Amino acid sequence: MDVSASPRAGSLSLLRQRVGAVPVLNRVLARLGLTEIVARYLPADDARLKIAPAVVVGVVVRNLLVGHRPAYAIGDWAAGFDPALFGLGPGQVRQLTDDRIARVLDRLFDADRASLLTDLIVRMVTEFDVDTGRCHNDSTSITFSGARPDRGGGQRGGTPVPLLHHGHNKDHRPDLPQLVWILTVAADGAVPLAHRVANGNTTDDCTHIDTWNGLVKLLGRADFLYVADAKLATREQMDHIHRHGGRFITTLPRSRTEDRYFRREWLTANTPTWVEARRRPGPRLGDPDDVWSTFAFPQPSAEGHRIIWVLSSRRAHTDAADRTRRIQRACTALDELNERLSRPRSRTRTLLAADQAADAVLADAGATAWITHYPEKINEFTYRQAGSGGGHPTPDTRYRRIERPYWTIRYQIDADAVARDALSDGCYPLITNTRNVTDAQILDNYKYQPHLERRYHVLKSHQLVAPMFLQRPHRIEALLCCHFIALLVGALIERQLRQAMANRQLPHLNIYPEARACTAPSTDRALELFAHLTRDTVHDQDGRPLQTFPPDLSPEQRQVLGLLGIPADTYTT
Numbered sequence: 001m002d003v004s005a006s007p008r009a010g011s012l013s014l015l016r017q018r019v020g021a022v023p024v025l026n027r028v029l030a031r032l033g034l035t036e037i038v039a040r041y042l043p044a045d046d047a048r049l050k051i052a053p054a055v056v057v058g059v060v061v062r063n064l065l066v067g068h069r070p071a072y073a074i075g076d077w078a079a080g081f082d083p084a085l086f087g088l089g090p091g092q093v094r095q096l097t098d099d100r101i102a103r104v105l106d107r108l109f110d111a112d113r114a115s116l117l118t119d120l121i122v123r124m125v126t127e128f129d130v131d132t133g134r135c136h137n138d139s140t141s142i143t144f145s146g147a148r149p150d151r152g153g154g155q156r157g158g159t160p161v162p163l164l165h166h167g168h169n170k171d172h173r174p175d176l177p178q179l180v181w182i183l184t185v186a187a188d189g190a191v192p193l194a195h196r197v198a199n200g201n202t203t204d205d206c207t208h209i210d211t212w213n214g215l216v217k218l219l220g221r222a223d224f225l226y227v228a229d230a231k232l233a234t235r236e237q238m239d240h241i242h243r244h245g246g247r248f249i250t251t252l253p254r255s256r257t258e259d260r261y262f263r264r265e266w267l268t269a270n271t272p273t274w275v276e277a278r279r280r281p282g283p284r285l286g287d288p289d290d291v292w293s294t295f296a297f298p299q300p301s302a303e304g305h306r307i308i309w310v311l312s313s314r315r316a317h318t319d320a321a322d323r324t325r326r327i328q329r330a331c332t333a334l335d336e337l338n339e340r341l342s343r344p345r346s347r348t349r350t351l352l353a354a355d356q357a358a359d360a361v362l363a364d365a366g367a368t369a370w371i372t373h374y375p376e377k378i379n380e381f382t383y384r385q386a387g388s389g390g391g392h393p394t395p396d397t398r399y400r401r402i403e404r405p406y407w408t409i410r411y412q413i414d415a416d417a418v419a420r421d422a423l424s425d426g427c428y429p430l431i432t433n434t435r436n437v438t439d440a441q442i443l444d445n446y447k448y449q450p451h452l453e454r455r456y457h458v459l460k461s462h463q464l465v466a467p468m469f470l471q472r473p474h475r476i477e478a479l480l481c482c483h484f485i486a487l488l489v490g491a492l493i494e495r496q497l498r499q500a501m502a503n504r505q506l507p508h509l510n511i512y513p514e515a516r517a518c519t520a521p522s523t524d525r526a527l528e529l530f531a532h533l534t535r536d537t538v539h540d541q542d543g544r545p546l547q548t549f550p551p552d553l554s555p556e557q558r559q560v561l562g563l564l565g566i567p568a569d570t571y572t573t
Contacts, residue, residue: 011541021527064486072098105478134187143176152473165200189495190451204231252429277440294439316426330367354407373411490523500563
């Protein structure tokens with residue numbers, strides 16, 4: 001508990017309470033109407049709760065943004081602040097236990113969360129004027145460790161409970177059970193619009209129809225542009241969006257026939273007319289510019305949609321270097337294999353075993369397409385003196401010939417295959433059903449996709465979604481709903497801060513340590529600027545407040561408050 005009471009002259013005492021960045025969060029939460037909206041779906045009708053569920057949800061959301069404490073430690077964290085900042089009355093902080101938070105999470109799961117979040121998003125779009133004309137979707141895996149006897153599945157009160165299951169883990173931990181978290185953001189500041197929790201073994205190629213239908217219901221329109229990764233490129237999902245008046249952009253996977261035809265056949269007989277669509281300076285001083293060019297493929301996809309090929313100069317360099325590295329690694333591995341095959345104790349005795357060993361080496365190096373090979377039998381002869389003895393040889397000494405066969409792998413680099421693949425270095429295809437958008441605009445729309453990855457970075461780093469100290473999957477899903485709200489609040493702060501900087505033509509803010517310039521401030525850095533602020537109150541011997549000393553705001557803090565449209569007297573009053 002970050003509250004200190006120290007004696008002063010006579011019988012006076014000093015009470016120090018943290019303020020931090022909570023007033024900034026309160027301003028955004030008030031504009032969203034979070035407490036009022038949550039209270040409609042989680043009414044305070046249970047006397048055992050002691051604290052209104054909407055207030056508890058608000059405390060959890062604030063903690064995810066600036067506290068980063070697990071559920072069992074939220075009460076201790078909140079005890080260091082002025083309870084009024086959280087809407088708590090005197091003494092209620094002590095009632096903010098992990099059991100009470102768990103009960104509220106139970107109620108949040110049982111409530112109509114879809115309608116709750118819909119009301120919240122509608123309020124957000126109206127209050128903050130968020131453009132929802134383009135939406136970006138992707139998924140990530142959230143892993144869990146430790147003993148978890150309850151893996152979920154089934155239903156709770158008619159609501160499906162997510163199943164913690166092993167699946168394709170994007171954090172490279174296939175040994176851990178996981179849930180799949182599906183997030184959709186608006187292209188206007190990458191502000192979250194919707195999220196879903198799916199079973200841990202759910203694949204992305206079956207999630208987009210439900211996600212798109214949910215967005216249509218949420219936004220009340222179907223003509224928004226839906227951007228996703230290559231898992232969207234299935235006939236069923238693209239046809240569903242197209243038939244219902246939607247628009248989409250995605251990439252074609254390498255397994256598609258259109259991709260193989262372009263790389264293996266079309267490029268060998270034709271030369272595409274590349275048109276520069278995007279350019280930016282290289283990452284380091286003296287590096288060449290990164291250039292993206294587009295080419296509208298004359299043939300549509302099997303579904304009849306547009307295919308736009310993109311050529312990236314940086315990706316072309318990377319593809320060429322990667323191919324060279326794979327070939328070199330394969331050649332080294334084949335030489336090592338030959339050395340093992342030539343050993344007298346080698347267990348590879350047959351042609352089939354030698355051929356399979358070479359195939360495995362090439363597959364491991366990822367160079368099967370560029371190296372041809374065949375096994376060759378070698379007969380090695382040695383001579384030893386016949387009979388017993390072994391003295392010095394003479395003209396009459398007889399010898400016997402010993403034959404030892406073994407296999408070696410003859411290989412060579414397929415120059416034609418290398419040249420053919422070099423033609424498509426740096427190329428990747430986009431597919432879309434839009435007709436009135438230029439190729440350059442298609443590329444620009446798709447290139448915003450990494451901003452969505454930024455939200456996942458915040459979720460897994462600053463909000464510390466894992467480890468999660470909950471064992472019941474339905475409570476995990478309810479807490480993930482709070483994570484979504486926290487992610488939404490953080491995105492709104494970042495969006496408003498950067499928009500205000502652009503409107504006022506501010507190139508940077510001096511909010512990094514040592515007053516260094518920050519050209520693209522994040523929410524985490526902006527809130528950290530206020531983390532140390534406290535409010536001191538002098539009390540008499542009867543506990544009555546005599547005088548309050550508000551936090552002293554620095555020029556940088558006042559500048560950030562001004563950009564966010566928050567009056568400075570929010571802290572000084």
